[in-house]
Every structure is written in structure tokens, then in C-alpha cells.
Amino acid sequence: MTDQPKIIVLDDDPTGSQTVHSCLLLLKWEVDTLELGLQDESPIFFVLTNTRALPPGEAAAVTRAVCQNLQQALKNTHTTEFLLVSRSDSTLRGHYPIETDVIAAELGPFDAHFMTPAFFEGGRVTVDSTHYIQSGDRRTPVHETEFAQDSVFGYHHSYLPDYVAEKTQGKIAAEQVEQFRLEDIRQGTLERLMQLQDNVCVAVDAETQQDMDRFAQDLLTAAARGQRFLFRSAASLLTSLANLPPQPVAAADMGQYARGTHPGAILVGSHVQKTTQQLKQLLQLPHVVGIEVDVVRLKADAQAHADILEQVLAAVNTAYDQGQTPAIYTSRQELTFGDKETRLAFGAAVSTLLMDIVRGLPADIAFLISKGGITSNDTLSRGLALTSARLLGQVLPGVSVVRTPADHPQFPNLPVVLFPGNVGGEGAIATVCQRLSTHAR
Known part of the structure; x- marks a missing residue:
């Protein structure tokens, strides 16, 4: 393993930092502001793009501007080890695939982009590639919740391969989506991670933070060996990637x-x-x-x-x-x-x-x-x-x-x-x- 890569999170609203601490949230994305994040002691920082409040064209333009400035900031700070996360709502609302497509075009190529919407603090889990909201003992597929009826970001599928096919309008067919099931995550995915290529979409199961921890370790190892990954993620994966100690004040x-x-x-x-x-x-x-x-x-x-x-x-x-x-x-x-x-x-x-x-x-x-x-x-x-x-x-x-x-x-x-x-x-x-x-x- 190399040193911890810098985790750069483009957050479509400022709530994606809800599982970490002691890091910077950047509200602007001029090159010198991005350099503050890259040079900060914390292994993670967030760029708050607020794209979920924007129409598709503006969301793409903002994402593109951030990526172009980030490319310069990475060069200026000699940052070569980093992971890019497109953080989005854990109930699957947001500009997908617009944001990941722009990031891939500006900062790619990537070997894979991962759909990791699990957010355990909010009761969001993914099992058998299906995303659920858990309340007590009951799990409700997210397409049956009010969030799927969102007037701007509505959708019809909780099964992530079908969700991806719906949102990409068939550009990525459901059968093209790789699936990392719970048994895969728990046995270890490093070998499969090393074989991914051509920015393939991967749906990732996670039922507990320990699942994310195990997956994150394999990700970091694969990245250290040269694989380039992009994430469309809720907050729980960030907890595992950043691996921070407890927050200073309880x-x-x-x-x-x-x-x-x-x-x-x-x-x-x-x-x-x-x-x-x-x-x-x-x-x-x-x-x-x-x-x-x-x-x-x-x-x-x-x-x-x-x-x-x-x-x-x-x-x-x-x-x-x-x-x-x-x-x-x-x-x-x-x-x-x-x-x-x-x-x-x-x-x-x-x-x-x-x-x-x-x-x-x-x-x-x-x-x-x-x-x-x-x-x-x-x-x-x-x-x-x-x-x-x-x-x-x-x-x-x-x-x-x-x-x-x-x-x-x-x-x-x-x-x-x-x-x-x-x-x-x-x-x-x-x-x-x-x-x-x-x-x-």
C-alpha cells in the first residue's frame, strides 16, 4: 500500500459530510481554493457544488468547471494519489449519469464507476443489488417511497442495474452492470477489482459499516496497484475510505x-x-x-x-x-x-x-x-x-x-x-x- 490517497468529494449538497469530521468543506472552486483542500491535513475534503438544485445543463457546467480547476490544482500541488467521489443523495435522487459522465470526460479514463448508495445512519442498505430503506425490522425498496416520486429526480426501480438502465436511458443496459453481492464483499473483491476496465458500472451491496470497511480496503489496495475508480456514493463509503479516529468533541x-x-x-x-x-x-x-x-x-x-x-x-x-x-x-x-x-x-x-x-x-x-x-x-x-x-x-x-x-x-x-x-x-x-x-x- 502507498500513502493514503486524498479523497476528493464533489457533493451535490452539503450533507454528504455527515459521517466524517475535522475536514474542509469548500463552497468555491477556484484553483487556489481547491489547493487548500488538497494541502489540508485531513485525508478527505468536500467541494459543495449544490448541483441537485440546478437544471441538468447547469449541473453539468458546474461539474465541468470544478473538474477543470481541480486538474490544475492537482498539478500545482503535485497530487498524484487521489480518489474521486460524486456524492449524492442516499435515496437515489440526483443528476446521474450527468455528473459521473462529466467527471469521466474531464478527469478520466476510469476503470469503473461504483454505485454505493448505502447510508447506515439513515437506514439505507443495499442487498442483492436492491436499495432499501430500513425502519425497525421492515425494509422498503426505495422505489416504493416518497423519494422515488420526486418531481425532478423520480425513478421506478430499486434494483440498481434497472435504475442505472433507466437513468442512462439504456446507454448502460441492466445486464452490463457488474454486481458485487454481500458474499463477494465479505469474501474480498480485490481480484475482481483488478480486472475491471472501460469505466464499467458496478452495483455494490452493503448491509453494515463493516461491509463498507472491507470493500474500502480492497478498493485502496487496487487503487495503489494502478486501478482508477470513480464513485457515485452516499456518505457511508466515505467513512470507510477516510478511516478517521473518533471526532474531537462527542x-x-x-x-x-x-x-x-x-x-x-x-x-x-x-x-x-x-x-x-x-x-x-x-x-x-x-x-x-x-x-x-x-x-x-x-x-x-x-x-x-x-x-x-x-x-x-x-x-x-x-x-x-x-x-x-x-x-x-x-x-x-x-x-x-x-x-x-x-x-x-x-x-x-x-x-x-x-x-x-x-x-x-x-x-x-x-x-x-x-x-x-x-x-x-x-x-x-x-x-x-x-x-x-x-x-x-x-x-x-x-x-x-x-x-x-x-x-x-x-x-x-x-x-x-x-x-x-x-x-x-x-x-x-x-x-x-x-x-x-x-x-x-
Whole structure:
């Protein structure tokens, strides 16, 4: 084995870092910013591209720009040992194969690209090449869940070879997808890994983190022997590839990162059912005040932005002055649109409103919780205008905390919780709020 390769993750929202810690999240991808990640001590870093919020053409253009700058940064830093991961949602939503095709065209050739959507903290497992969501003893194929009905990224198959054929529109036929089943993973896959070529697609089973650990060791060995691999992956593979020690501050002690004794603020953009259930429990906490952002009104009248912003910030300041934590949430109705482009454009308009709200928050909030992947990305890149942030670790399984730099002009050293929409039990946001609140200390 050679030295640990640098793991470079192009993340389609900022929640893919939900199983690692102490690494950099890059919000920009100029060459010198990418060099920061390549030269950082951590074996892994993330480039937050937010492509899941973009139409296909823009997603491809962003991915291409990152890859071209990365090629220069790799050259400038003399980095030759690296692995590339296209991190995507663990429920199979996202721009596949657009992103992996662009990466392969710009930074290839690769011998294989692996489909590894397992994410154990979120109950996602892959068995017999079929991807499931596990809840208690029940496993539901993901095509039977609300995630498969996504208005932009919907799909009809949980069996990964069929999913690949569907998403590539037959360019990769189901029978062309190599399958690494659980028995293969557990017996060792090194020999097969060494025989892969021509960027073949490989569907990978994993039922436990130990499965990923075993697979990652074989991957690293094969890579050290010259094989070039690309990954379309959720977060659990990253845990195994990075092989980090425990995070410096335990999840239950994350409250020590909160700034002072003031209330925090909570921003809820995700509208999946799990988030709505969590919001309901959060609003039962005595020190939390719910403030609704009426996005239905915004859909009816794009000019309503200024009025809604003024009303929300007035309510936020009233709650804050009374020592209450404002929980700002988008109205929960599922809106319908004529086409995907209109849906994405409206999502961008809602995000612009939410980011204006973030910029209008009291400057001395103790913490900020951002619920939803795209919401979290926009909070970091636009609301807080960060170039990079240091990942502290997880406050709950699958829920990361980053901190703004000490020289941030508005919110220095602010702990920001990046909370995926589809992660956690019903009391999860409430638990995080209590861990970070002075009310619970």
C-alpha cells in the first residue's frame, strides 16, 4: 500500500459530510481554493457544488468547471494519489449519469464507476443489488417511497442495474452492470477489482459499516496497484475510505460550541414528510417559537418577497428579544408545477427569500440549525457567504456541525448544523436544539 490517497468529494449538497469530521468543506472552486483542500491535513475534503438544485445543463457546467480547476490544482500541488467521489443523495435522487459522465470526460479514463448508495445512519442498505430503506425490522425498496416520486429526480426501480438502465436511458443496459453481492464483499473483491476496465458500472451491496470497511480496503489496495475508480456514493463509503479516529468533541457535548447565552435560530426548508414530523415536535419545545414563511403567497405573487421578508424578520426579532428561539419554516403544502424547470426556478426564488432571512438574523445568535440539503448549501454559500468551513463532527448520527471562521464579518465562530431532510427520528431537530441551547445546559 502507498500513502493514503486524498479523497476528493464533489457533493451535490452539503450533507454528504455527515459521517466524517475535522475536514474542509469548500463552497468555491477556484484553483487556489481547491489547493487548500488538497494541502489540508485531513485525508478527505468536500467541494459543495449544490448541483441537485440546478437544471441538468447547469449541473453539468458546474461539474465541468470544478473538474477543470481541480486538474490544475492537482498539478500545482503535485497530487498524484487521489480518489474521486460524486456524492449524492442516499435515496437515489440526483443528476446521474450527468455528473459521473462529466467527471469521466474531464478527469478520466476510469476503470469503473461504483454505485454505493448505502447510508447506515439513515437506514439505507443495499442487498442483492436492491436499495432499501430500513425502519425497525421492515425494509422498503426505495422505489416504493416518497423519494422515488420526486418531481425532478423520480425513478421506478430499486434494483440498481434497472435504475442505472433507466437513468442512462439504456446507454448502460441492466445486464452490463457488474454486481458485487454481500458474499463477494465479505469474501474480498480485490481480484475482481483488478480486472475491471472501460469505466464499467458496478452495483455494490452493503448491509453494515463493516461491509463498507472491507470493500474500502480492497478498493485502496487496487487503487495503489494502478486501478482508477470513480464513485457515485452516499456518505457511508466515505467513512470507510477516510478511516478517521473518533471526532474531537462527542455529539452530546456539542453545546460547548454555542456562542454565549443568547437563543439560536432554526431554518427549515425541506418539505419531506420526515421533516414535517420533526418540525411538529420541535414546535412543542417551550422556548421555541414557530414562524411560517408563506411560500404559497410567493408562488402567487413574486413581488411579495419584500413583504414576507419584513414580516418574518419582525417576528424573529420579537421572539429573540423575549429569549425565544425562532424556528423559521416554509409552509408545508406540496405545490405543483407545470414542469421541472418551473419547479427548480420556484425553488431558487424560495431560497433567495430564505437567504435574505439568514442575513437578517440577529448577529449574536448562539447557533444556527439548517434543515434540508439544498437549504443548508445555500445557507453556507449565499446566506453566510463562506468560501470554506471546517467540519466539527456530528451532533446526531448523519447530522453535521460546521463552524464559520473567526473573521466572519457578521457571524464569527458560529456553529451551523447541516441537517439533511430525510435523516433522524421525529424528535431529532428538537434534540439538536436542546443540545445547543443554553435552556438545556
